[in-house]
Amino acid sequence: MADEARDEQDSGNRPLPQPRFVPLPDYRRLPPEQMLARAQAFCEQMQRRRTTRQFSTDPVPRRLIELAVQAAGTAPSGAHRQPWRFVAIDEPQLKQQLRDAAEHEERLFYAERITDEWREALHPLGTDHVKAHMTDAPWLVVLFAEKYGLRPDGSQRKNYYVDESVGIAAGIFITAIHDMGLVTLPHTPSPMGFLRDILGRGKNEKAVLVLPVGYPRDDARVPDLQRLPLDQILQWNAPDPTTGETA
Numbered sequence: 001m002a003d004e005a006r007d008e009q010d011s012g013n014r015p016l017p018q019p020r021f022v023p024l025p026d027y028r029r030l031p032p033e034q035m036l037a038r039a040q041a042f043c044e045q046m047q048r049r050r051t052t053r054q055f056s057t058d059p060v061p062r063r064l065i066e067l068a069v070q071a072a073g074t075a076p077s078g079a080h081r082q083p084w085r086f087v088a089i090d091e092p093q094l095k096q097q098l099r100d101a102a103e104h105e106e107r108l109f110y111a112e113r114i115t116d117e118w119r120e121a122l123h124p125l126g127t128d129h130v131k132a133h134m135t136d137a138p139w140l141v142v143l144f145a146e147k148y149g150l151r152p153d154g155s156q157r158k159n160y161y162v163d164e165s166v167g168i169a170a171g172i173f174i175t176a177i178h179d180m181g182l183v184t185l186p187h188t189p190s191p192m193g194f195l196r197d198i199l200g201r202g203k204n205e206k207a208v209l210v211l212p213v214g215y216p217r218d219d220a221r222v223p224d225l226q227r228l229p230l231d232q233i234l235q236w237n238a239p240d241p242t243t244g245e246t247a
């Protein structure tokens with residue numbers, strides 16, 4: 001957070017109030033066996049998460065969406081700016097309007113904008129411009145990143161590490177949805193400007209993800225993907241300077 005601290009200082013040498021601290025709330029040190037059991041159970045639960053593209057139209061209570069967003073709002077953020085904003089949509093007409101706009105962009109994307117390399121990368125997923133999930137899923141949650149804050153006088157307040165912070169919030173949202181037994185799909189129609197316009201968000205926000213939420217359709221299928229094994233995503237310490245090898 002060194003850069004963050006430097007940016008704060010750059011804003012001038014105004015006298016600042018004394019920061020306030022409270023005891024770490026509700027912290028409970030767990031016995032090692034319990035930690036391991038919980039860690040294993042959580043890891044197994046996360047292994048079962050899959051992006052699902054076929055949604056049932058069965059309704060999902062609004063309260064579950066609220067709880068997932070509240071969980072996502074616990075994400076850490078640069079300088080605690082909390083630069084995430086969620087818009088939850090269940091009105092059928094609005095979902096249809098968003099689907100029409102997304103499919104317009106996606107049709108152009110798949111026909112003209114996509115590069116050969118990108119087409120190849122997407123091929124195993126079997127995606128195309130048809131975005132039925134946007135009207136089938138009972139909820140569409142659109143995640144916006146607040147690029148900068150606005151003070152009451154209209155001046156801009158800098159946010160820090162916006163992409164990282166919003167990415168972490170998205171991860172917690174996706175985890176919360178999975179943990180409550182629902183499915184979602186991080187969808188990135190390209191470009192996404194229509195989301196801000198239709199949903200009436202400010203110019204200081206940019207749409208990051210469309211997250212349909214619901215139950216999977218009975219016949220839902222997912223691509224046969226493999227996750228990288230642990231030794232390809234985790235290095236312990238630094239390579240040995242003489243051999244270049246890691247433990």
Ligand SMILES: Cc1cc2nc3c(=O)[nH]c(=O)nc-3n(C[C@H](O)[C@H](O)[C@H](O)COP(=O)(O)O)c2cc1C
Pocket residue numbers: 049050051052053125127185186187188189222225
């Ligand atoms: C930032 C981001 C953007 C994505 N955009 C799309 C998308 O536009 N359409 C889509 O069908 N899936 C999209 N996905 C889902 C990925 O294709 C999916 O997570 C990946 O294939 C791995 O599958 P899994 O989530 O089931 O493990 C996106 C995922 C992320 C994290």
